Amino acid sequence: MAATEFGSAVRRWRERVTPEAAGLPVGGHRRAPGLRREELAQLAGISVDYVTRLEQGRASHPSAQVVEALARALRLSPDERGHLFQLAGLAPPGPDTVPAYITPSVQRLLDRLTGTPVAVYDASWTLLVANPPYAALMGDPSGWRGNERNGVWNHFVGRAGRIRRTREYLAGFESALVADLRAAADRYPSDQQVRRLVADLRAHSDRFAELWDAGAVGRHEASRKIVDHPRVGPLTLDCDVLTVTGSDLRIMVYTAEPGSEDADRLALLTVLGTQALTG
Incomplete structure (x- = not known):
């Protein structure tokens, strides 16, 4: 259930972010206004296959580094970022780790x-x-x-x-x-x-x-x-x-x-x- 909820959240937020907002060229016909999976993968520095498996609930337990990269690429607010970590079964990085959140x-x-x-x-x-x-x-x-x-x-x-x-x-x-x-x-x-x-x-x-x-x-x-x-x-x-x-x-x-x-x-x-x- 947790993996499915995590994937659903990633897909929902991916569809919310436009290429223009992410600094990407629009280019060609798009069926939806949000980011494509390959674009999210590029922004987060992970493979398209892994993004697909995460969204489909076929990959569980993403690392804190992957969750942070996704939160950054999806331009999540602090509360949304915390929720994504929670869905991944992780605690958001505390004050004793190097901050990686772009305000x-x-x-x-x-x-x-x-x-x-x-x-x-x-x-x-x-x-x-x-x-x-x-x-x-x-x-x-x-x-x-x-x-x-x-x-x-x-x-x-x-x-x-x-x-x-x-x-x-x-x-x-x-x-x-x-x-x-x-x-x-x-x-x-x-x-x-x-x-x-x-x-x-x-x-x-x-x-x-x-x-x-x-x-x-x-x-x-x-x-x-x-x-x-x-x-x-x-x-x-x-x-x-x-x-x-x-x-x-x-x-x-x-x-x-x-x-x-x-x-x-x-x-x-x-x-x-x-x-x-x-x-």
């Missing part, structure tokens, strides 16, 4: 920055959501799973990414990443995901272990980064990291100097989107 005010901010690459991370630098311009700039994150979605892991262990690792870029950046992760681990000592992430990083990166053991300190500053894009070439962009007080979210925003060649290339990326750039 309505932050969501409205993202909705207004449709032409600007923006991504939202949690306190441990795990990617929660990225808008289409960010995906076009940095690569589509919809297929990333587990540690692949964590910025600290990607810098020290995972994929190289598109940011050119100049001496100026690395100066202070690595220390700031490690310091941020240490602060998150201190603030949320009961968060098992953070503890596993730190252990994995120490096991796979000598550089991370060195900085962690040395008690590296630092903080993120507004910086200028070079993004080597495979289709439009290098872009020199300003990167600002905004922290949302009370929810510990990090909003990363990339902008170009108005009237510059970089601004033209960034505008081209926004128009072409991820489909044309990943083919």
Whole structure:
């Protein structure tokens, strides 16, 4: 019964969210105004088959991470989010775990920055959501799973990414990443995901272990980064990291100097989107 109620709630809320509200192109004939299953799967970072099985009540006991991702993709209110966790037989994450809930005010901010690459991370630098311009700039994150979605892991262990690792870029950046992760681990000592992430990083990166053991300190500053894009070439962009007080979210925003060649290339990326750039 619980699995059926969970699936019914997901389907009902999916049908309530329009593609426009979720920042997706409408495209083609649609039988219903809400999100398609494949669109919800893309937004939540899970497979279409799993969404189908959840909605049909054929999959039970979704993890807290899946429920949180669905609540975020469905733009649920705090009360609706709590109800979805209850239907899954889970307690909503408490104050001792890293917050992953994107508040309505932050969501409205993202909705207004449709032409600007923006991504939202949690306190441990795990990617929660990225808008289409960010995906076009940095690569589509919809297929990333587990540690692949964590910025600290990607810098020290995972994929190289598109940011050119100049001496100026690395100066202070690595220390700031490690310091941020240490602060998150201190603030949320009961968060098992953070503890596993730190252990994995120490096991796979000598550089991370060195900085962690040395008690590296630092903080993120507004910086200028070079993004080597495979289709439009290098872009020199300003990167600002905004922290949302009370929810510990990090909003990363990339902008170009108005009237510059970089601004033209960034505008081209926004128009072409991820489909044309990943083919």
